[in-house]
Amino acid sequence: MNIQYTHKEEQIFQSALSLILDKGFHGTPMSQIAKASQVSIGTIYHYFESKDDLILQLFSYSKNKVSAFITDSVFDDPITKENYEEKFMIFWRRFISFYLKHPSIFSFLEQFYASPYYEMYQKKYCASNYSEDTINRFLNEGLSLNAIRKMSSHILYTFCLGSVIFLIRNSIYGQKKHTENQINQLIQTIWNGVKI
Amino acid sequence: MNIQYTHKEEQIFQSALSLILDKGFHGTPMSQIAKASQVSIGTIYHYFESKDDLILQLFSYSKNKVSAFITDSVFDDPITKENYEEKFMIFWRRFISFYLKHPSIFSFLEQFYASPYYEMYQKKYCASNYSEDTINRFLNEGLSLNAIRKMSSHILYTFCLGSVIFLIRNSIYGQKKHTENQINQLIQTIWNGVKI
């Protein structure tokens, strides 16, 4: 599941991410990625077929980082109807805190999903989204345990993820940062929406 | 408040929007916008200083369209604690249906907010976001009427808008369209989250 990347590749990915965070996809030429990652342009083209390829792989790379983080520590001990609420809180807190710690990944993914690359990606790899699956698995667990009010699982997913992502977006781009307390308030409100 | 645009400008804006919907900002050269709007490149540069300028003005244009739509028919008769829930439902249904009818505006705004243009815009015009204000005004009304549970108004905003936007995004880009029923389910869930 988790592909290993060489040191060079990591270097290139990280530089690309941080450039893209403040210049955007297309404000970030290969030449700058090369400079930032301390390699020549030629080297980048040794590892990646093209800029599109780089961006597509950067997407996989980013998703892997996210998945690796989300998965652990929520599924290790069994989920029950009784501990679901607690897990729910922990799950989303972790989710939010991950992206706040890695704004460049967040920003990249946002741009990617809102761009024609995403469609390109779906056509090329038609792979199902792993982190999406993880989230869905967790939410569906809640549905079938009767810890969450009956509703379309797709709507449930949209509801939770939407507000959480929007919070992160505002935190990263917006002027007003969120306090720990506000984050808890949001998650609490989400829970109010879905609890039985 | 509402600027009038000439016929030519409208034409250019509309063509630009529809190209951007499927090609993105940077996949849309000026030459194509010209062709699509049946004018020469020179004409575009007669009306707009540069591509950046065009995009910045397209942003204002789009926001005006949205604002014009959102405002009416929710604020005409007074909001009370008793009718707030009903207004809440209507408000968000209208919001969603507007964007589903105008996917190119949605897509453009999404890309814009996630791009460095937004920052550029804030610096240049430092204008407050009108549609944001409209939404906030409506939500704050709910808070002060005690129709909505006490919480940070910023979190309230994030919570509602986030999930709604995410629904629209999925509907437009995703493979699975949403039924009327699912949309109602979402709004109902949002209401559950915030109601007293």
Next chain:
DNA sequence: GCAGTTCGAATGAACATTCAATACACACAT
């Protein structure tokens, strides 16, 4: 030697932008 890396100047394509020429619209004078 050989396979795998790294380099960066050279190439060519795509694109934003310019500008000089042309067409149009309207006012005013004859």
Next chain:
DNA sequence: ATGTGTGTATTGAATGTTCATTCGAACTGC
């Protein structure tokens, strides 16, 4: 009405820049 002037609108070929991408040479470790 007919010309004449003036400003505005429109055109698209020409320009220059920015980039993605190529490739042959040089370097590395084995």
